[in-house]
Amino acid sequence: xxxxxxPPIRIAAVGDVHMDQDVLGRFRPxxxxxxxxxxxxxxxxxxxxxxxxxxxxxxxxEFGQLGVPVIAVLGNHDYHCDQVDKVVDVLTNEGGxxxxxxxxxxxxxxxxxxxxxxxxxxxxxxxxxxxxxFGEPEMKAFVRTTSTVAERLGQVxxxxxxxxxxxxxxxxxxxxxxxxxxxxxxxxxxxxLLGQAIDSAPTAxxxxxxxxxxxxxxATPGGVRVRNVAHPVIKQAYSVFxxx
Ligand SMILES: [Fe+2]
Ligand SMILES: [Fe+2]
Numbered sequence: 001x002x003x004x005x006x007p008p009i010r011i012a013a014v015g016d017v018h019m020d021q022d023v024l025g026r027f028r029p030x031x032x033x034x035x036x037x038x039x040x041x042x043x044x045x046x047x048x049x050x051x052x053x054x055x056x057x058x059x060x061x062e063f064g065q066l067g068v069p070v071i072a073v074l075g076n077h078d079y080h081c082d083q084v085d086k087v088v089d090v091l092t093n094e095g096g097x098x099x100x101x102x103x104x105x106x107x108x109x110x111x112x113x114x115x116x117x118x119x120x121x122x123x124x125x126x127x128x129x130x131x132x133x134f135g136e137p138e139m140k141a142f143v144r145t146t147s148t149v150a151e152r153l154g155q156v157x158x159x160x161x162x163x164x165x166x167x168x169x170x171x172x173x174x175x176x177x178x179x180x181x182x183x184x185x186x187x188x189x190x191x192x193l194l195g196q197a198i199d200s201a202p203t204a205x206x207x208x209x210x211x212x213x214x215x216x217x218x219a220t221p222g223g224v225r226v227r228n229v230a231h232p233v234i235k236q237a238y239s240v241f242x243x244x
Contacts, residue, residue, distance in 0.1 A: 008242040009111035009164055010037065012068075015044025015209020016230040018077065019058040027062055030237030035067040038240050039109040043097070044209035044229050045075025045120055045170025048087065056087040060095030069107050070097045073118040075170035075210060102152040106162050112244060115162030119153045121171030121194050121208070122146040125187035146191045154197030164243050167198045167206040167224075176218025177228035178211045195220040204243050 012034060017027060034041060043063065048055035051074075063070055078087055091097040098105050100118025107114045124131045124146040133143040157165055172178055172190030181189060189211050198206045199222030206220065209230040216233055218226040229239055 006244060007111045008244045009109050009114055010039050011042060011114070011166065011205065011241045011243065012038035012040065012238040013042040013044060013207045013227070013229040013241065014231055014234065014238040015170065015207075016046040016075065016212060016232065017043070017059070017062075018046055018049045018231075019062055020049045020055045021058060024058050024062060027237045031063065031066055034238070038068060038238070039111065040068055040107050040114060041066060041070045041238065042116065042166070042168050042207055042229075043070065043072035044168060044207055045073045046077045046209055047072060047074065047091070048078050051078040051081040051083055051087055053083055053086045053090055056090035057094065060090050060097070063097060064095035070095070071105060071107070071116050071118065071168065072097050072099050073101065073120050073168050073170055074099065075120060100168065102149065102156065104156045104160050106160070112163035115160035115165045116168055117153060117156040117160060117165065118168040119149050121153070121169040121173070122149055122191060123171060123188045124191035124193065126175045126190070126192045129186065130192060131187060146193050150191065150193035150197040153194065154200040157197065157201035157203055160201070165201055165203045167203050169194055169206070169208045170210050172208050172211055172214070172226075172228065173198050173206055174218045174220055174226050177208065177214050177216065177226055179215040180213045181211050189214070198222070198224050205241055
């Protein structure tokens with residue numbers, strides 16, 4: 001357990017940076033100062049515009065070699081060109097970025113052992129207004145995709161051996177941080193199943209992106225702090241959260 005007298009851990013996070021050649025250099029001046037402000041950087045998906053290898057190279061250039069560990073999940077845009085393996089390979093090997101999908105990593109920081117469980121997540125909607133596993137095979141497959149991802153995320157969070165747990169997703173785990181988006185598209189922006197997964201472990205913070213027109217702050221039904229760090233929402237290179 002983290003000692004109450006330890007300094008707080010500082011977690012920087014941003015999502016939806018949608019890198020390509022035109023965006024290259026936009027974040028780097030602020031990122032060069034990052035080690036003074038944060039112990040780790042989380043990237044909440046939609047790192048590229050269309051998920052090409054060339055765009056992944058822009059991400060690696062912009063977010064690589066920052067002097068602090070960088071941990072990412074992919075977003076739906078990063079899947080668009082069906083080059084996920086190449087994108088992950090470039091981010092990992094050229095950017096030194098840890099890419100999570102249904103797994104976790106533990107970072108030793110001066111403050112504590114930070115555990116990050118990550119998954120892209122998927123849609124489905126929120127309690128009372130959500131899709132259910134009923135009817136056509138396509139609808140069952142849609143909902144099952146989310147429930148499988150959520151179950152895995154919950155398991156990985158519960159299994160983490162660390163002082164402070166953080167959940168990193170692209171899709172939203174709660175509707176609070178979607179406020180500002182049209183209600184009609186909430187089922188495509190996230191799922192309450194992700195929120196249930198986060199609540200199944202003593203999670204300190206949940207970070208997501210995807211909802212460009214959403215809101216910054218929310219909480220799961222279990223009281224876990226949720227933050228939408230999509231770049232169009234936070235309007236800065238990254239937000240910093242202090243835990244402990
Ligand atoms: Fe996005
Ligand atoms: Fe997205």
